[in-house]
Amino acid sequence: MISHNIYLDHNATTKLDGNVLEAMIPFFTEHYENPGSSHLAGLTVDEYIEEAFRQVADLIGCRTNEIIFTSGATESINLAIRGISHGERNHLVTLCTEHKAVLDTVKDHAEKSHLNCSILPVQNDGLADLDLLEQAITGKTLLVSVMLVNNETGTIQYIKEISELVHAKGAFLLCDATQAVGKIPVNVQELGIDLMAFSAHKFYGPKGIGALYVSKDVKKYLSSQITGGGQQKNRRSGTLNVPGIIGMAKACEIAKESMDHHAAYVKNLRDRLENRLLAIDGTSVNGSLRHRIFNTTNVVFKNVFSEQLIMALQHISVSSGSACSSATTEPSHVLKGLGLNDEDALCSIRFSLGKDNTKEEIDVVVRRISELVAQFR
Known part of the structure; x- marks a missing residue:
């Protein structure tokens, strides 16, 4: 635990x-x-x-x-x-x-x-x-x-x-x-x-x-x-x-010495997180799946507002977008630019991983989000 x-x-x-x-x-x-x-x-x-x-x-x-x-x-x-x-x-x-x-x-x-x-x-x-x-x-x-x-x-x-x-x-x-x-x-x-x-x-x-x-x-x-x-x-x-x-x-x-090692390790964690989150009904990834950096995934949770989900996650730190505009409840201009409607943009969460994250943490996050999404829906 x-x-x-x-x-x-x-x-x-x-x-x-x-x-x-x-x-x-x-x-x-x-x-x-x-x-x-x-x-x-x-x-x-x-x-x-x-x-x-x-x-x-x-x-x-x-x-x-x-x-x-x-x-x-x-x-x-x-x-x-x-x-x-x-x-x-x-x-x-x-x-x-x-x-x-x-x-x-x-x-x-x-x-x-x-x-x-x-x-x-x-x-x-x-x-x-x-x-x-x-x-x-x-x-x-x-x-x-x-x-x-x-x-x-x-x-x-x-x-x-x-x-x-x-x-x-x-x-x-x-x-x-x-x-x-x-x-x-x-x-x-x-x-x-x-x-x-x-x-x-x-x-x-x-x-x-x-x-x-x-x-x-x-x-x-x-x-x-x-x-x-x-x-x-x-x-x-x-x-x-x-x-x-x-x-x-x-x-x-x-960074120059450890970049390749960290990229491979973090990508595996990101993929583990993303694949398991996408098993939840009403989820999808925002942005290109082919041309993106290894540590980031941005996921829509249909009919679950990200602000509500983030608060309920408590000791799990994720975000709904840029830290510079996280205090606003406006839909992300980036996600709107990709063609998302206001509701889907407001139901999206950015997960950005780092070298100190672990598989055990990823599994905890997936389990907790799955529970909360089911509860809120």
Whole structure:
């Protein structure tokens, strides 16, 4: 019998890896100096920061000078969307299933800066319609923003093909890779990404630290949105979050070493969970079954509202969508974008698994959900 909490909400955040915490602690106590200081202690910390740049860059296949450390993916997305400019180009393109960090920023920036924006529908499986996307991109398009892995359904977009369409029109590609980096191989060179946002806390690193990849060819078109001290070569001012950066770098190092093993293990658990949940009458999976990340499944429980089910599950942590909008009772914009009606969207639950989950936990979850669904119906 399992007595502890069961956590199946890893797309919201993950538990800090013990090795990451161990790497961070000396930078709260022993190496607490400011890396911007010119004394020996400060220069020593700066050397650790340079190594951290290397470890993060190594995970995503870029150069160290193409990384900007931020407070997280949301800030990275804001820097990319608000900071990019190129001649007379005044058109932004994105998909209706993007995270609110992209959608709200695109809408706000377009309104305040008098830009045009196109928010495109997706296919019923959550994948972008490449023909529609190609038609939407014009000679005036500045930036196209498409996420690599959807945070609610796990759908993986065809980013390489999308980048080819974007670059054929001379535009830039921003990729929100928050749910991908540290979980699956991501190489910005191979995928043709110009700007990419990601956060450490999605792959067992600390909260409050993230990064924006900016390709060498795009750097000159990006303006800083935080000015003051000139840190990070004037691209993002502010005293560096040293413990956070060290922690993110360690999480990147661990992810590179253990990614394949964790993916295989977690996929088996996800499939076990999904197959058993689908044995319950009136259930189905939202989004693509073929093109999705290994740890996520989003399931409709017909005629059972997810909010009611989540509350009844008590010590089993699951979600009805993005953690950023979980306080609302509105149907998920992602699921609506896939064509679900309001009721089915409000009866859907996202399960996102992690490396510490077990078969025993999965069996407990299935048994409890089966009981509750029968009870509520």
